[in-house]
Amino acid sequence: MSKIDGGPPDYKKLLPPIITENYGQWKYHEIPRAGVLKHVSEKGDTLYSVRVGSPRLVSIDYIRDICALADSYCDGYLRFTSRNNVEFLVSDEGKVEPLIKELEAKGYPIGGVGNALSNIVHTQGWVHCHTPATDASGIVKAVMDDLYEYFGRTDLPAKLKVAMACCLNMCGAVHCSDVAILGVHRTPPRVDHEKIRKGTEIPTLVAACPTGAIRPDPKNKSVVVNEERCMYCGNCYTMSPAMEILDAKNDGIAILVGGKVSNARTAPSFSRLVIPFLPNNPPRWPEVTAAVRHIVETWLNNARKGERVGEWIERIGWERFFSLTEIPFTDKHIDDFIFSRETFRTTAAFKY
């Protein structure tokens, strides 16, 4: 019988020798070209990392392919980044160019390093989840195709972190991304009373609703939804399959911008809603790609060097962001949930 609780493999056994030898002894890094990092250690050793964008949803063929490359150029070592890129770890400087050539030849995108657009962190969507309001991989592919040029550059004002999540659970860091693409539902759940009676724990279901929209209905041994109070978060559906939330006609996408995670310069911050709804228009979601490009380009054209999207907007003011982008401002942009108060403009000083 197999072991239980063996835990993951020991990382120490999976590190390339150059890393084992220089572990904790890295001195500085440079970006010799787009997609490539050069790390130099205290004792002068040099490691090149060649970063390659992946669709994340990959076949074992893909994995075997990159393994073959890593065998040829990296002595059989590679890693993945926190944004699902592949990093080829090249300790032999002479192999960097040949690797890049082969990667280019095979169509692997090299980039995502420095002040570039990196890969879009994303989720399951229609590929595997039960609550999505949209697909994830499809939109990511469409947007990355569209913004492709920025992946291979290093001269953006700052790093550009785009994230995508297919429902309000936000599996990822959509809530703190420069640009966030978010699947949203727009209609209340339809209660399947049969299913409720077949084993939903009603008190837990009632408690799950952030706005108190679900009331127990003891007579029916079910629940009723106060549709006026529901804002379609889908949390009840997560709790119970009886709360059918998918609605092909009304599900779609919202865009949030200006979040960040790093503590560099400014504190980490949430992304903020700028486009409440765009339709699901597979396979290429042209409304979404256009909206994202438009925001990114407005940033490119207006931000100062070193300004993340949110830093740029906070400098010019959100009122100016809306006028610059010509995105219409609506009541949907105004917070009305628990922490809304801190968003209210409690000053008479503002721009137009």
Next chain:
Amino acid sequence: MSKIDGGPPDYKKLLPPIITENYGQWKYHEIPRAGVLKHVSEKGDTLYSVRVGSPRLVSIDYIRDICALADSYCDGYLRFTSRNNVEFLVSDEGKVEPLIKELEAKGYPIGGVGNALSNIVHTQGWVHCHTPATDASGIVKAVMDDLYEYFGRTDLPAKLKVAMACCLNMCGAVHCSDVAILGVHRTPPRVDHEKIRKGTEIPTLVAACPTGAIRPDPKNKSVVVNEERCMYCGNCYTMSPAMEILDAKNDGIAILVGGKVSNARTAPSFSRLVIPFLPNNPPRWPEVTAAVRHIVETWLNNARKGERVGEWIERIGWERFFSLTEIPFTDKHIDDFIFSRETFRTTAAFKY
């Protein structure tokens, strides 16, 4: 029979001629000396306002006194400011110095103009209210005596607005003052069940508690207080005399700092708790005067020109404020009410 709803007198009939003639036509002002404003109008008219600190709680003798002065120097016109100072409105430049001489001779403090300490906005305290945790006039007198020198100066880093309120109702703008002195209770209300039964509206009383600490007790036709949840705001006492909140042994004073109201430079902001409790020590509250002086002097010695107390603290960081003043930081400084989340340090960047 007397009129009903006559309304206040028409201000136009109470303005000095120089104001009527230059109404809306003022061009600029200067501060020729501490406590004096010189306003010059478009057509070159000049109005001097001599500002005098008052205890606000004054007898009709006082009012008659200042009226006599206004008759001699201001053609019978004067006004009061939004901080309860008296302003003598002198249209004849030649009368300014004589007025000042007479005021000085009579012991009227001249000041509060420009980058000075102005009068302390305050409330009723033991003089007239039923909910106070301390007196107001007495503390104000003690603090103004102590900080007197700053009233007559104009070289502080910025304006210094001190406010005092005798309970959490905060009659005034204590919640947005550079330095706020606040009367606080520290023990839960003692329920007088007899009084409750004599006409308190129990549902309203229960609803009045911000923390839900009050439960109806239908058996007793009264209420019970969950003492663990009570934070002594006194709102229940405001609602019903049966909720006795005064507690001579535990009532006292809290100090909050760093609030501001003006929109100049930085947005208006709340004062923040820095000393959770100081004892009631009448008649001169030495602990309070010392604490206020200490904070004011730390500001004077450390702020840059033009920085209000809160602007200075926000620049250096609150952690630095506590280390500079050596005021101990305790769990009581940490918010645990509705909007606490926005105060949590959601960044790894901070000072020591």
Next chain:
Amino acid sequence: MPDKKTPKLDELEHGPWPSFVTEIKKAAVRNESAKDLLNLLERSYDDKRGHWKHGGIVGVRGYGGGVIGRYTDLPEEYPHVAEFHTMRVNAPSAWFYKTETLRTLCDIWEKHGSGLTNVHGSTGDLIFLGMKTEELQTTYDELSDAGFDLGGSGSCLRSPSCCVGPARCESACYDTLDVCYDLTSSYQDELHRPMWPYKFKFKMSGCANDCVAAIARADCSIIGTWRDSIRIDQDQVKAYAESGLDIQGMVCDKCPTRALKYDHEKKELHVIAEDCSRCMHCINVMPKAVRPGKEKGATILLGGKSTIVQSAFLSWVIVPFMKMEPPYTELKEMVAKIWDWWDENGKTRERLGELIYRMGMTKFLREVGLPPVPQMVFRPRANPYVFWPQDEIVK
């Protein structure tokens, strides 16, 4: 009654700041209740607690408020403050007085009350501090004859107040005194007869310096502003520069939006007009050289209040710019809708700010019919919890 000793309060007659104790003593010379007040206060200084009971309902004919009833809990010992109510007298706009008017008030008060006053209360009323129930009506009658009226108390409109504005200030962007007087006159019924879930306060400041602290204390703050650009007088800029003002450091570097560029060589100051947020800072530092634009009006903000119950709220922007011209119809129409909405939805003792917070700004704006604009918020919502109205979704 023999004079009691007040050693603690006597301590507060020392020191350079004028003493309220001295004032009470002055009144006590000819008024028994002022004397009792002094003694009762000394008692509080000994006991470290107040000695006043909850006020009962007392007032004058035709009015639901304007008087704060007050009774001591030690009536046997201090009989002259057994009843010791205050009357709130609605002060004139910006607290301008003729001495003769003040003297009339003093005379009335000498006759009917303690002879003690607060000039003024925090809301802005002139306060007659301490009188017996039986004196209320006559006092009111005489006040009324003298051209005065009561201020607000209870769940009603409170006495509006305003900064000195155009009467004596170069920064005033609208006539605060007139708006204050006009609204007070128009809303006499709302001011005098409690009718709402809770109190409602208006305060008017002529510019963003907000010299009546409206944003912190008023359910409706009316703060002067302009729509075009600040005006700069370059001759005066030069004069300031020559007088030694550090224009770059004290003005440009402190401009919150960095909208000002100072040309050291030419000693000229220039503004990027669209970047200026009209904070008043540059005008404050260089009043001779910089002034507000020409297209003046006010920003309307709602929701300010102090701490009880849900926390303090600062007023926030509801209308970025409104022209302020008599008879202020636009303002009044908006206020009427807001009051209706509050009255309909507010719980007992729920201030407007708390109600909007509870119900949501979106709902408020829709139901009151105000157009959403980005100036209402510092930033848009961080959560995606958007409500979709029936008519915006696909059926």
Next chain:
Amino acid sequence: MPDKKTPKLDELEHGPWPSFVTEIKKAAVRNESAKDLLNLLERSYDDKRGHWKHGGIVGVRGYGGGVIGRYTDLPEEYPHVAEFHTMRVNAPSAWFYKTETLRTLCDIWEKHGSGLTNVHGSTGDLIFLGMKTEELQTTYDELSDAGFDLGGSGSCLRSPSCCVGPARCESACYDTLDVCYDLTSSYQDELHRPMWPYKFKFKMSGCANDCVAAIARADCSIIGTWRDSIRIDQDQVKAYAESGLDIQGMVCDKCPTRALKYDHEKKELHVIAEDCSRCMHCINVMPKAVRPGKEKGATILLGGKSTIVQSAFLSWVIVPFMKMEPPYTELKEMVAKIWDWWDENGKTRERLGELIYRMGMTKFLREVGLPPVPQMVFRPRANPYVFWPQDEIVK
């Protein structure tokens, strides 16, 4: 089964970015469920909705999680995805692999599942995407033999993850890989057998750049920092200056605390050590010239999570500085107390951050025994609603 047409998905094979559709097609060549996935997904592209039902409880012996059960709602039409579960494979620290290890994983997956993966999931697991119930146990057994184990799912500890840290980064202030591995190994029970009110996530970043986005996503974020001062190499400063870097503009002016002074003449950079908040900015821009101090460790922050239910929370500071040395006893003792407290007080599906918010930080700190320090908050409370413990008041 005849190949269905997937015109919509085919569109997504165009364009420069590598295509997941191509990947599914590759797997579909030899795997029926991959083929059905493709077809089902095309169906979703037509219908504009997902076709997956709520997952039932499926798993492997001895484990309470690690598998996400998944069934299509169209099993007749797409029988090979009637069951299509995913298995979360706990990845090695910082996602380092030998190719031979990856090949072993591919071989196992080729045998037992769809041949599709996510490398990696958002939490950091390697995801085996799509398998039948009957394959779960054997897949696990083979994984286990190959030295792997399951990651977390359900109301338990989730697979911790970390940045590349000391393995390849000069900024790492502690050994993120080791802490990640150590905690994962120490908490196998918590990881594999759901036992709490809800999920709990750890993420480790070696410095404040936070390259695993811990602060946004982890209930406990461990972020590297130092206690002393940044170290500046003036020769390298000169080199950067000569290479044309605008040190004043790009470094000093963007320092959030203005702690850096640049001497243009000498081309020297100086720090006011006590003003530096260790934000990493100057180090990021001039990695050769500036580096962290010598006294290294980590800041511990708690409470991060995404939007559902009470709003998203960013982690906030709980311990400003903690040494990070094996066996990490201080950290583990603290974590044990926190988990106990959460477990005792948390409601079902209440994340730690929401619980602390609901109960109050004060209560949390007292009950968990952590000393309050000003670094925990941006600023102190604005309300005066302080709770006084019995032993601090006068009886």
